[in-house]
Amino acid sequence: MPPLRASPTFGHCSPDNPGWRWTTNAAGLGGWLPEGLAVDGRATETFDSAELTVEVGQRVTRLRRLNGWSLCETEHGVRGWLPDSHLAHA
Helix, strand or coil, rough: CCCCCCCEEEEEEECCCEEEEECCCCCCCCCEEEEEEECEEECCCCCCCEEECCCCCEEEEEEEEECEEEEECCCCCCEEEEEEHHHCCC
């Protein structure tokens, strides 16, 4: 999925994940954007909202944390977001 580029279309906040807002870009693609990464209806940086699928016990490297979620990378270079509540220190 291409990265989301925030447009003036900002939707509801996530009741389960505070600090995240549903955003739709000019092409009509939607995804969750961390609040604070958009100013005046424009993204302040490129952001990909893809979630990461992993197996229990699989090792990942945390690259970034935002609002209770972590951008992680697998040993094979696949990146995506995981809830912090699903991560444990090895």
